[in-house]
Amino acid sequence: MIKVIKGIPLYLLAIGILVVTGLPFLIMTLTSFKGQMEFMTSPWSIPKSFSLDNYMLLVELEFFGYFANSLFVSVVSVFIVIIIAAMASYPLARLKFRLSRPIFILFMVGMMIPIHTTLVPIFILTNKMGIYDSLFGLIGPYIAFALPISIVIFTQFMRDIPKELEESAKIDGCSHLRLFWNIIFPLLTPAVATVAIYNFIHIWNEFIFALVLTNSSQNATLPIGLREFYGEFSVNIPGIMAALTLGSLPLLLVYFIAQEKIVTGLAAGSVKG
Amino acid sequence: MxxxxxxxxxxxxxxxxxxxxxxxxxxxxxxxxxxxxxxxxxxxxxxxxxxSTFSWTGIDANMVFVGLENYIRLLQDGVFWTSIQNNFLLVIASLLTQLPVGLIMALLLFSPIKGMRLFRSVYFMPFLMSTVAIGILFIFIYEGNYGLLNTILGAVGLESLQTAWIGKESTAIWAVIATVCWQFAPFYMILFRATIVGIPEELYEAADIDGASGWQRFKNITLPLLMPIIITSAILSVIGSLKYFDLIYVMTGGGPNNSTELMATYMYKQTFTNFNMGYGSSISFSMFIIAFIVTVFILLGDRTRRGNE
Missing domain, CATH: 1.20.5 (Single alpha-helices involved in coiled-coils or other helix-helix interfaces)
Known part of the structure; x- marks a missing residue:
């Protein structure tokens, strides 16, 4: 399709970018198998033997608790976002009412709002609600900031569903709740996938709310755990590399399994915004 | 009746x-x-x-109403101006590197190279890595003594360029900006790729019959059809750069000597490290105002452009 350059220059460019994008990962993974001594003598060479000691250390230090926390927060938030964003989009896309447009715009504006503008009030609010330093304290803000993009995606998708589908159901006296759950929601599968993928990746890697709203290490999510680990073990660089490798693994694994789905989901999600 | x-x-x-x-x-x-x-x-x-209208530590209940005094102080605060400047530097650097590099990467994915699966998979990996992990990893890449970058420079005989990349005021901001671009170029790559996939092959066949060169095909078919997504990407890039935080916080914490400070890192520092909640709030509200103004400008620009078409 694109033939501006070809042959050797093309390969040089492609491999150059491959090195720049891939080398940090390669080095990180290789270093994670080294001992501290070996790292000090030759930091970036290929390890002489592949020792799993650093990974055993991580298991001992209950590194997997961070995974569990991140998974819990991400799954619960994404699940709730899907339900309430789809519900909110139903009247916005399918029913005519005066405030429809203003409400939609109000939600949409959320996409440009810097999280930092809400940080102090959310910090104070979370303290007042008594859920500071708890995973539940994170779910609220995660949902709130995932809503704008999700509502935009769902609304656009729902507008394209033919009206005739629900006309007959309406004549039968079907309630809106049943109409939504039995007829509209099952048709949303592609949009649900986009919303789920897009938000899961962002929430899984989210940093600032987790930094401000949690404090103890048993409530730390993965990004916070990684940073904590880095602070405590700054001398043990291979150990840190093992933590980084392990921490990056879940998303990369999912990506390698369902590459096309992830990429199209992310692209669709971002472009709609 | x-x-x-x-x-x-x-x-x-x-x-x-x-x-x-x-x-x-x-x-x-x-x-x-x-x-x-x-x-x-x-x-x-x-x-x-x-x-933001109070002088307040956030720890005690002692809130003193000061009106707009925090904002007046902010306008005279050199660090705040540095952070705004850095934010706009990031905006420009993002637009000038992430988008073109992302586009080149996307185009490479449609070129006749062997081992496409490998290229495609690896190109996208940086975007999936958690920002905190990227930050920590790049601290070691930029490290002054044994860091990967300096090691590579040494190996190719460029010892003269070796330096403590994020430890020095003059290089730190560029080192972190380069890392931000490393993370986000793949993201724009997938946006562009998704659009290029949708361009009908017949257009290129027709161009072939007319004897168009590769560059002509790109300039006259691909680029115009990519324009809407390029504009969308630019908007995402600008808004994202204005509220950027994670990587800088992890890598330099705004240092050395505030040289990599962004509005968001400065706000965090004032609020949660120095416990000036009132003053910190005035920074975060200013961030909102700036993001708002920029968005309005973008939307107005977008409307005029659409109106012209």
Missing amino acids: SRSQEISLDTVRVRKKRKNKDTWAIIGFIAPAFLIYGVYVIYSIFMTFYY
């Missing part, structure tokens, strides 16, 4: 009932999302402005 009148009265009644039912459905369906969004986003923005 005639039959037709009866029917129309009935429909009116049904419609009215329907309308009532609609109103309740509208409220019921929107309420859960609106409540959460309202509390965490809308209420919070107003409260940020409210807090």
Whole structure:
């Protein structure tokens, strides 16, 4: 399709970018198998033997608790976002009412709002609600900031569903709740996938709310755990590399399994915004 | 009463009932999302402005109303201006590197190279890595003594360039900006790729028949069809750069000597490290104002552009 350059220059460019994008990962993974001594003598060479000691250390230090926390927060938030964003989009896309447009715009504006503008009030609010330093304290803000993009995606998708589908159901006296759950929601599968993928990746890697709203290490999510680990073990660089490798693994694994789905989901999600 | 009148009265009644039912459905369906969004986003923005009018540590209950004094102080605060400058530097660097590099990467994915699966998979990996992990990894890449970058420079005989990349004021901002680009170029790559996939092959076949060169095909077919997504990407890039935080916080914490400070890192520092919640709030509200103004400009620009077409 694109033939501006070809042959050797093309390969040089492609491999150059491959090195720049891939080398940090390669080095990180290789270093994670080294001992501290070996790292000090030759930091970036290929390890002489592949020792799993650093990974055993991580298991001992209950590194997997961070995974569990991140998974819990991400799954619960994404699940709730899907339900309430789809519900909110139903009247916005399918029913005519005066405030429809203003409400939609109000939600949409959320996409440009810097999280930092809400940080102090959310910090104070979370303290007042008594859920500071708890995973539940994170779910609220995660949902709130995932809503704008999700509502935009769902609304656009729902507008394209033919009206005739629900006309007959309406004549039968079907309630809106049943109409939504039995007829509209099952048709949303592609949009649900986009919303789920897009938000899961962002929430899984989210940093600032987790930094401000949690404090103890048993409530730390993965990004916070990684940073904590880095602070405590700054001398043990291979150990840190093992933590980084392990921490990056879940998303990369999912990506390698369902590459096309992830990429199209992310692209669709971002472009709609 | 005639039959037709009866029917129309009935429909009116049904419609009215329907309308009532609609109103309740509208409220019921929107309420859960609106409540959460309202509390965490809308209420919070107003409260940020409210807090910004106080001198307040956030730890004790002692809040002194100072009006707009925090904002006056902010305008005279050199670090704040540095952070705005860095934010705009990041905006420009992002536009000038992430988008073109992302486009080149996307185009490479459609070129005749062997081992495409490998290229495609690896190219996208940086975007999936958690920002915190990227930050920590790049601290070791930029490290002054044994860091990967310096090791590579040494290996190719460029010892003269070796330096403590993020430890020095002159290089730190560029080192972190380069890392931000490393993370986000793949993201724009997938946006561009998704659009290029949708360009009908017939257009290129027709161009081939006309004897168009590779560059002509790109300039006259691919680029114009990519324009809408390029503009969308530019908007995402600008808005994202203005509120950027994670990587800088992890890598340099705004240092050395505030040389990599962004509005967001400075706000965090004032609020949660120095416990100047009032002053910190005035920074975060200023971030909101700046993001708002830039968005309005973008939307207006977008409208004129569409109007011209």
